[in-house]
Amino acid sequence: MLRRDLFSWTAAAALTALGGGRALAQASGLPKLAQKATYKVGFAQTESNNPWRIAQTESMRSEAAKRGHQFVYTDAAASAAKQVADVNSMIAQRVDVIFLAPREEKPLVPAVMAAKRAGIPVILLDRRVDETQAKAGRDYVCFIGSDFIAEGRRAGEWLVKEMKGEASIIELLGTTGSSPANDRHAGFAEAIKASPGMKIVAGQSGDFVRDKGRQVAETLLQANGAANAIYAHNDEMAIGALAAIEAAGKKAGKDIVVVSVDGTRDALQAIIAGTMGATVECNPKFGPKAFETMDRYARGEAIEPWVINQDRFFDSSNAQQLVADAY
Numbered sequence: 001m002l003r004r005d006l007f008s009w010t011a012a013a014a015l016t017a018l019g020g021g022r023a024l025a026q027a028s029g030l031p032k033l034a035q036k037a038t039y040k041v042g043f044a045q046t047e048s049n050n051p052w053r054i055a056q057t058e059s060m061r062s063e064a065a066k067r068g069h070q071f072v073y074t075d076a077a078a079s080a081a082k083q084v085a086d087v088n089s090m091i092a093q094r095v096d097v098i099f100l101a102p103r104e105e106k107p108l109v110p111a112v113m114a115a116k117r118a119g120i121p122v123i124l125l126d127r128r129v130d131e132t133q134a135k136a137g138r139d140y141v142c143f144i145g146s147d148f149i150a151e152g153r154r155a156g157e158w159l160v161k162e163m164k165g166e167a168s169i170i171e172l173l174g175t176t177g178s179s180p181a182n183d184r185h186a187g188f189a190e191a192i193k194a195s196p197g198m199k200i201v202a203g204q205s206g207d208f209v210r211d212k213g214r215q216v217a218e219t220l221l222q223a224n225g226a227a228n229a230i231y232a233h234n235d236e237m238a239i240g241a242l243a244a245i246e247a248a249g250k251k252a253g254k255d256i257v258v259v260s261v262d263g264t265r266d267a268l269q270a271i272i273a274g275t276m277g278a279t280v281e282c283n284p285k286f287g288p289k290a291f292e293t294m295d296r297y298a299r300g301e302a303i304e305p306w307v308i309n310q311d312r313f314f315d316s317s318n319a320q321q322l323v324a325d326a327y
């Protein structure tokens with residue numbers, strides 16, 4: 001038997017085992033969600049190595065508990081392959097719905113499609129999958145999250161003002177192939193385009209991780225002695241960069257201006273201390289909105305393809321006042 005034949009035979013057998021007709025009917029469209037008092041919900045987290053992820057998981061877990069749902073949690077430990085396996089295991093456990101925070105745009109498409117085939121609705125949280133391969137309203141219910149292009153744009157606009165249109169910028173990019181890294185890069189580039197004095201002199205991924213951000217910043221600062229600004233795609237890498245700036249014998253906030261995204265407690269404290277300039281908020285507290293959206297879907301409401309999170313902006317004008325609520 002050819003591999004492909006074997007696969008389709010196995011898939012057909014699995015569908016029959018799941019109750020044949022019902023599963024096949026669901027395979028052609030977006031799976032529905034029955035109205036129930038409580039659900040078995042899956043949350044496939046991408047990693048938990050930073051305060052943003054921990055705050056997001058906590059928000060999902062506590063909201064699930066408040067509503068009496070059973071919470072099936074997986075942590076992909078920064079591996080897209082493990083995250084695909086995690087989703088498959090949730091499918092095998094027959095969860096009612098899967099909240100997925102897809103680590104990268106392309107590798108998680110098969111996970112979305114597998115859940116769809118199994119008749120389990122997926123709601124994407126905080127990151128997107130490749131839109132040319134999987135669509136909201138057809139393959140998954142919707143995407144809940146921020147406008148990453150706008151976040152990048154706001155960081156860029158702030159930096160243009162702060163540097164009066166003249167800067168040599170090092171960019172610390174997020175996880176390669178993730179939607180926030182792609183979009184925060186694009187939005188920032190758009191914002192500085194009209195200022196010929198604003199130049200990105202170097203850029204490399206620090207994978208959204210503090211220590212990788214520090215290492216990459218160290219290398220790039222050594223190679224670009226004239227750099228006077230750093231744009232990091234998240235606060236963790238920005239905090240790492242602060243250490244690299246110090247190690248290079250420079251002063252953050254004076255010799256090198258740092259701007260980033262998220263709004264963590266450490267970032268707001270650095271803004272108060274004057275070492276970081278500003279950060280665009282990306283709110284991780286998805287719980288209430290995630291479960292509200294799930295309930296609306298179960299009631300049969302048409303869900304907008306993108307449930308947008310509104311973001312604030314933190315700088316020296318409000319960091320002190322808002323730090324107590326930061327995560």
Ligand code: GYE
Pocket residue numbers: 050052053126127180208233234235261262282
């Ligand atoms: O900015 C970052 C996290 O996907 C929006 O991922 C999220 C980003 C967030 O690890 O800190």
